[in-house]
Amino acid sequence: MTIITPASPADAPELKDLLEAAYRGDSARQGWNHEADILDDERTSREELEALLADRSVTILTARDGDSLVGCVAVTRKDLRLAYLGMLCVLPTLQSGGLGRKLLDAAEDLARTEGIAAMEMTVIDSRAALIAWYERRGYLRTGETRPFPVLRDPPITFVVLEKPLAPA
Numbered sequence: 001m002t003i004i005t006p007a008s009p010a011d012a013p014e015l016k017d018l019l020e021a022a023y024r025g026d027s028a029r030q031g032w033n034h035e036a037d038i039l040d041d042e043r044t045s046r047e048e049l050e051a052l053l054a055d056r057s058v059t060i061l062t063a064r065d066g067d068s069l070v071g072c073v074a075v076t077r078k079d080l081r082l083a084y085l086g087m088l089c090v091l092p093t094l095q096s097g098g099l100g101r102k103l104l105d106a107a108e109d110l111a112r113t114e115g116i117a118a119m120e121m122t123v124i125d126s127r128a129a130l131i132a133w134y135e136r137r138g139y140l141r142t143g144e145t146r147p148f149p150v151l152r153d154p155p156i157t158f159v160v161l162e163k164p165l166a167p168a
Contacts, residue, residue: 001065002063002064002065002070002071002099002102003063003064004061004062004063004064004102004103004106005061005062005064006059006060006061006062007053007059007060007061007062007072008053009050009053009054011053011060011062011069012046012049012050012053013046014069015049015060015062015069015072016044016045016046016049017069018069018070018071018072018089018091019044019049019072019087019089021091021092022089022090022091022092044087052074055076057076057077057078058074058075058076058077059074059075059110060072060073060074060075060087061073061074061075061103061106061107061110063090063099063102063103070090070091070094070099071088071089071090071091071094071099071100071103072087072088072089072103073085073086073087073088073089073103073104073106073107074086074087074088074107075107075110075111075119077111077114077116078120080115080116081116081117081118082116082117082118082119082120083111083114083116083118083119083120084119084120084121085104085107085119085120085121086121086122088100088103088104088107090103101137104137107119108163108165111165112165112166112167115167116165117164117165118162118163118164118165119139119162119163119165120142120160120161120162120163121134121139121160121161121162122146122158122159122160122161123158123159123161124148124156124157124158125145125156125157125158125159126156131159131161134161135161137163138163139161139162139163140161140162140163141159141160141161142160142161142162143160144159144160145157145158145159145160146158146160
């Protein structure tokens with residue numbers, strides 16, 4: 001049985017391993033939701049994760065099956081109305097089993113309980129299957145795009161998706 005709970009600072013090393021396995025390299029290719037064919041650098045550093053875990057505006061939810069970390073998602077409160085959804089990932093060997101949806105629902109529920117009216121996210125524009133997955137869950141393209149934070153050749157652009165959240 002999978003349990004979803006907020007992460008603690010002690011989870012940083014495991015979160016780092018999970019994020020790299022799910023987003024980058026050959027291990028990521030075992031699942032459908034990865035960036036391994038687009039990006040080959042580190043997804044996030046342990047220091048970045050530690051900073052996120054120490055930030056009171058960020059909650060990282062973890063999914064555990066027993067002692068094993070199998071998924072996560074981050075919710076960052078941007079202001080009183082808006083939160084940002086990021087780092088949604090599931091171990092590649094467990095993708096397509098519904099855990100991503102459970103994590104997304106848990107993130108939205110968390111935002112609702114904090115009075116957040118809308119959730120936004122950014123997705124690399126070439127990831128059509130992932131964008132479609134979010135659209136099936138009520139996220140809409142806002143028409144806004146944002147540049148990737150690191151210059152790449154060819155350039156990478158994010159599309160912005162947003163979903164209104166009904167009050168809890």
